[in-house]
Amino acid sequence: MKQSQLFTKVLKQAPKDEVATNARLLTRAGFIHKVMAGVYEYLPLGLMVLKKIEQIIREEMNAIGGQEVLMTTLQDKEVWGKTNRWDDKLVDNWFKTKLANGSDVGIANTHEEPLTFLLTHYVSSYKDLPIYIYQFQTKFRNELRAKSGILRGREFLMKDLYSFSKTQKEFREFYELCAGAYLKIFERVGLGDRTFRTAAAGGSFTTGLTDEFQTVTDSGEDVIYVDEKKKLAINKEVYTEENLKKLGLDKTKLKEKKAIEVGNIFPLGTKYSQALGLTVKDETGREQPVIMGSYGIGLGRLMGAVVEVSHDEQGMIWPKAIAPFDIHLINISKNQTPADKIYKALLETNTQVLYDEREVSAGSKFADSDLIGIPTRVLVSDKTLQSDSVETKQRGSDKTKLVKIKDLSESL
RNA sequence: CGGGGACUGGCUCAAUUGGCUAGAGCGCUCGCUUUGGGAGCGAGAGGUUCCGGGUUCAAGUCCCGGGUCCCCGACCA
Numbered sequence: 001m002k003q004s005q006l007f008t009k010v011l012k013q014a015p016k017d018e019v020a021t022n023a024r025l026l027t028r029a030g031f032i033h034k035v036m037a038g039v040y041e042y043l044p045l046g047l048m049v050l051k052k053i054e055q056i057i058r059e060e061m062n063a064i065g066g067q068e069v070l071m072t073t074l075q076d077k078e079v080w081g082k083t084n085r086w087d088d089k090l091v092d093n094w095f096k097t098k099l100a101n102g103s104d105v106g107i108a109n110t111h112e113e114p115l116t117f118l119l120t121h122y123v124s125s126y127k128d129l130p131i132y133i134y135q136f137q138t139k140f141r142n143e144l145r146a147k148s149g150i151l152r153g154r155e156f157l158m159k160d161l162y163s164f165s166k167t168q169k170e171f172r173e174f175y176e177l178c179a180g181a182y183l184k185i186f187e188r189v190g191l192g193d194r195t196f197r198t199a200a201a202g203g204s205f206t207t208g209l210t211d212e213f214q215t216v217t218d219s220g221e222d223v224i225y226v227d228e229k230k231k232l233a234i235n236k237e238v239y240t241e242e243n244l245k246k247l248g249l250d251k252t253k254l255k256e257k258k259a260i261e262v263g264n265i266f267p268l269g270t271k272y273s274q275a276l277g278l279t280v281k282d283e284t285g286r287e288q289p290v291i292m293g294s295y296g297i298g299l300g301r302l303m304g305a306v307v308e309v310s311h312d313e314q315g316m317i318w319p320k321a322i323a324p325f326d327i328h329l330i331n332i333s334k335n336q337t338p339a340d341k342i343y344k345a346l347l348e349t350n351t352q353v354l355y356d357e358r359e360v361s362a363g364s365k366f367a368d369s370d371l372i373g374i375p376t377r378v379l380v381s382d383k384t385l386q387s388d389s390v391e392t393k394q395r396g397s398d399k400t401k402l403v404k405i406k407d408l409s410e411s412l
Numbered sequence: 413c414g415g416g417g418a419c420u421g422g423c424u425c426a427a428u429u430g431g432c433u434a435g436a437g438c439g440c441u442c443g444c445u446u447u448g449g450g451a452g453c454g455a456g457a458g459g460u461u462c463c464g465g466g467u468u469c470a471a472g473u474c475c476c477g478g479g480u481c482c483c484c485g486a487c488c489a
Binding site: 009010011012013014015016017018019034036037092093109110139141143144145147152158212261264296298301332333334359360361362363364365366367368370379381382383391 | 413418419422423424425438439446447448449450451480481482483485486487488489
């Protein structure tokens with residue numbers, strides 16, 4: 001894409017109402033725009049990143065047997081009444097509204113109830129299980145205090161998967177499979193070396209220990225204790241002698257760290273299936289409640305976490321897998337024709353390239369490029385053209401390399 | 413929800429203990445010049461000073477009410 005056609009522009013100064021690094025950089029670079037506290041619009045560059053994250057998650061969820069659906073934002077009150085979660089005392093961060101005919105509806109906060117209810121229409125035999133269903137869907141949560149830019153929003157895109165199993169053993173196997181898939185996802189988006197499976201409390205969903213995935217960074221909201229060798233951690237909220245023993249963690253080997261929760265998985269047992277009547281007949285013909293699990297990843301939060309851990313003074317440094325573009329082609333030669341040709345040639349090799357052909361100063365282009373943070377910069381100047389070359393540079397590194405134009409696509 | 417801070421062109425900020433036509437930088441438009449790390453000169457456009465009341469000869473500035481945003485805490489997927 002030609003940069004002059006991008007409708008967003010880079011800002012030299014971040015808006016004063018943003019303090020969080022992720023929001024400051026993403027806003028300055030034109031990836032997102034704040035509408036109100038905790039509510040952000042995704043602009044072209046930001047959406048490209050979000051879509052790439054989504055695709056990585058989709059691939060990993062499909063790989064473990066997930067089937068993608070899309071459920072609704074408007075939810076039936078009846079269904080929530082069956083688990084008593086309609087009550088504001090139990091779930092108080094809910095947006096609710098009314099239809100024209102006066103009936104109450106909920107605005108998607110989570111989907112355990114609607115999905116469990118949906119499955120009662122299709123599942124009746126143990127032969128129908130297991131089933132793993134997921135979606136990318138916007139969640140609305142009326143947080144008392146939104147903060148940290150896109151890390152905690154009132155409206156955010158979430159991948160939520162729900163597992164439906166006939167036995168504890170079957171459930172546990174999938175639970176571990178999904179934990180593995182999560183680690184792969186965080187690896188692929190560039191957070192692998194600092195993201196830990198972490199024992200935590202289950203909130204309103206369950207009792208007992210559950211698992212979350214925490215990315216270590218000083219800008220995190222949570223405090224965890226990490227065993228770096230075992231690649232395991234425990235959240236401060238459940239840090240007790242008893243739990244340490246249960247997890248086989250040695251107090252002396254744990255390091256206290258701040259972290260961002262980028263994903264979570266937890267057992268739901270039969271709480272929802274029983275309440276909503278989701279049962280299957282077993283081999284002997286008896287009705288058995290289905291054993292459930294829930295597995296979530298907030299996409300915006302994940303994107304924000306990447307920015308928090310991967311940036312410098314100049315701007316963001318995107319991992320290749322989720323960068324909005326692969327190449328930032330920059331022309332600073334008066335003669336634009338050679339750069340135009342390179343742009344076309346790159347597009348023909350299916351390279352995703354942002355082409356800065358604007359008539360602004362070189363320094364301004366470099367600064368914008370560093371801020372946006374595309375992994376590879378390809379520079380065309382009078383100097384490089386003298387030797388039929390371009391200069392390549394990786395974002396985050398100072399090393400530059402002169403590459404012959406005819407060899408460019410192979411070298412990338 | 414408790415405590416603290418803020419709100420002035422698109423963005424960042426000025427505006428003397430209440431005083432003239434609310435200024436500057438960035439950004440934007442036009443012209444000329446310039447082009448390897450946010451260039452220069454000139455001309456120009458752009459304002460309900462968050463909203464509503466009030467005090468005063470006079471309010472961006474003081475008073476009352478409301479709103480929004482940010483931070484800390486509580487809460488929380």
